[in-house]
Amino acid sequence: MAKKKVKLLISLDYELFFGNKSGSVEHSLIRPTQYLLNVVNKYDTKISLFVDAGFLIKLKQYSADFPILTDQYASVKKQLKSLSEQGHDIQLHIHPHWQDSSYSSEGWLINTKRYRLHDFCPQEQDEIVTSYKQELESCTEQEIFAFRAGGWCLQPFEEIKQSLENNNIWLDSTLFTDGCCDDPSRSFNFKGMPDKAWWRFTDDPLTEQQDGYFTELPISAIKTSPLFFWKLAFHKQLSSSKFSPFGDGKAIIHDKSYYIQRLSRTTCGPVSLDGCKAGQLDKALNEHKNKADPHAVFNVMGHPKSLTPYSLEKLNIFLKEHHELQSITYQDLHHLRDTAAKSKI
Numbered sequence: 084m085a086k087k088k089v090k091l092l093i094s095l096d097y098e099l100f101f102g103n104k105s106g107s108v109e110h111s112l113i114r115p116t117q118y119l120l121n122v123v124n125k126y127d128t129k130i131s132l133f134v135d136a137g138f139l140i141k142l143k144q145y146s147a148d149f150p151i152l153t154d155q156y157a158s159v160k161k162q163l164k165s166l167s168e169q170g171h172d173i174q175l176h177i178h179p180h181w182q183d184s185s186y187s188s189e190g191w192l193i194n195t196k197r198y199r200l201h202d203f204c205p206q207e208q209d210e211i212v213t214s215y216k217q218e219l220e221s222c223t224e225q226e227i228f229a230f231r232a233g234g235w236c237l238q239p240f241e242e243i244k245q246s247l248e249n250n251n252i253w254l255d256s257t258l259f260t261d262g263c264c265d266d267p268s269r270s271f272n273f274k275g276m277p278d279k280a281w282w283r284f285t286d287d288p289l290t291e292q293q294d295g296y297f298t299e300l301p302i303s304a305i306k307t308s309p310l311f312f313w314k315l316a317f318h319k320q321l322s323s324s325k326f327s328p329f330g331d332g333k334a335i336i337h338d339k340s341y342y343i344q345r346l347s348r349t350t351c352g353p354v355s356l357d358g359c360k361a362g363q364l365d366k367a368l369n370e371h372k373n374k375a376d377p378h379a380v381f382n383v384m385g386h387p388k389s390l391t392p393y394s395l396e397k398l399n400i401f402l403k404e405h406h407e408l409q410s411i412t413y414q415d416l417h418h419l420r421d422t423a424a425k426s427k428i
Contacts (some may be wrong), residue, residue: 089372091408092382093120093128094256094302095356096176096231099136099388100333105191106332106388108155111160113314114173115329115387118357120166122395126402131172132162133231133256134217134222137181143218145186152186163222172412173223175252175403179203181212195335198269208246225422228420229254229300229413234269235262241286243299252418253297254413257381260287261351276301280379280414281419298419302382303354305367316407326358329387356385359395364401380411 097112099105116132122128128139142156156245167173179202200208219227230252237243237257246252263275276289276299283295354360354367364383371381401409 087377087407088409088410089405089407090380090411091128092131092300092380092411093123093356093385093414094133094231094382094413095351095385095387096172096385097132098176098178098233099138099191099195100330101178101180101195101323102333103193104331104333105193108158111332111388113158116162116166116391117421118329119387119390120400122399123402123410127400128402129412130166131174131229131412132163132166133174133176133229134219135178135181135233136218137178137211139218139222140214141181141186142182143252149186149188150391160222166197166227167223172225173219173227173416174229174231174413175212175216175219175227175323176231176233177211178214178231178346181209182207182284195268198234199248200232200299201239202235202327203262205245206340208243209249212250212252217336218346218365222428225414226417228252228417229256231255232257235264235271235273236269237288238271238287240284244286248296252298254416255288255297256300256302256413258299259302259351259353262304262353278376298412300380300382300416300419301386303371303379304351305354305363305365305370307363325390325393328358328389328391330386330390334386339366341416354381355400356383356394357389358394361385361391361401363396364397368401381408 092347095220099111100194119130139156139159146153146156163305168204177200179200180193180195180198183197185192197203200211202212206330216227228251230247235257237255247300258273258276260273260276262271264271273289281298281300283293283298285297288297288299306400354363366382371379
């Protein structure tokens with residue numbers, strides 16, 4: 084008997100690093116994305132990229148004074164357009180700190196004091212969403228209607244919803260079960276979100292509203308024991324090339340509580356292709372299949388910059404062994420906007 088089809092959505096945040104070393108376009112975006120394509124193309128699997136469009140705008144802004152940025156901008160646009168032509172998907176990712184960041188001969192000076200879209204006034208929010216979406220529209224042949232908040236900073240949603248609605252952004256894909264961060268500069272709390280494949284909402288993505296303008300399609304989640312993170316720390320100490328990310332930058336350092344939580348108790352996070360986390364794909368898929376709702380999408384996220392030889396190896400094995408997976412992108416979910424909340428994917 085053939086296995087029941089499972090909808091697979093691979094969604095990656097296409098962005099640089101935001102620590103004191105941003106990383107290069109070539110090693111943090113172009114190459115790892117191509118390495119990923121080399122794997123998924125073998126299985127006719129499509130990917131959806133949430134593109135950090137603010138970075139593209141900054142590349143264009145400084146390109147007149149720094150020709151190297153002209154080349155980087157052209158390389159990124161060429162890759163995104165090629166992906167779109169091949170049936171992959173380009174959607175909106177917003178890290179608004181680019182509004183305050185700058186470039187010099189020393190490289191990018193990243194300013195994350197205003198890290199969340201909420202840190203800007205309503206007029207600025209609208210200008211950011213509008214300009215970022217317009218920039219992305221020049222990189223794709225398909226409609227842009229989906230959004231993922233940078234750093235998961237989606238709440239309070241009612242403060243940013245008007246700018247999204249003004250730009251016909253109606254699908255969000257930020258939430259994951261029990262997601263939580265107490266850092267005041269980038270806090271979020273997704274505990275108590277509906278246990279459904281998808282749902283509609285208006286002011287609060289945690290509260291379903293059948294006639295809501297917005298639709299939430301959550302990222303799949305998995306519980307991870309402290310042992311996993313201890314092993315991860317061990318691999319980092321070994322600095323094995325198999326576990327080293329392709330990206331050549333440095334991430335933002337979290338506060339101490341973030342690391343203490345993960346090293347001391349079981350936590351819940353998104354199913355991810357990043358580094359060692361790709362080793363959890365089989366476990367996460369089995370848990371997904373055991374859920375009561377058979378219409379949920381197995382939504383696996385990641386970052387090109389954080390992919391490793393190990394993660395691509397695990398993804399290759401995963402796609403090779405699971406013929407029941409049916410690849411989709413956000414473009415396949417247009418009908419959610421016009422169906423009743425009780426409808427099934």
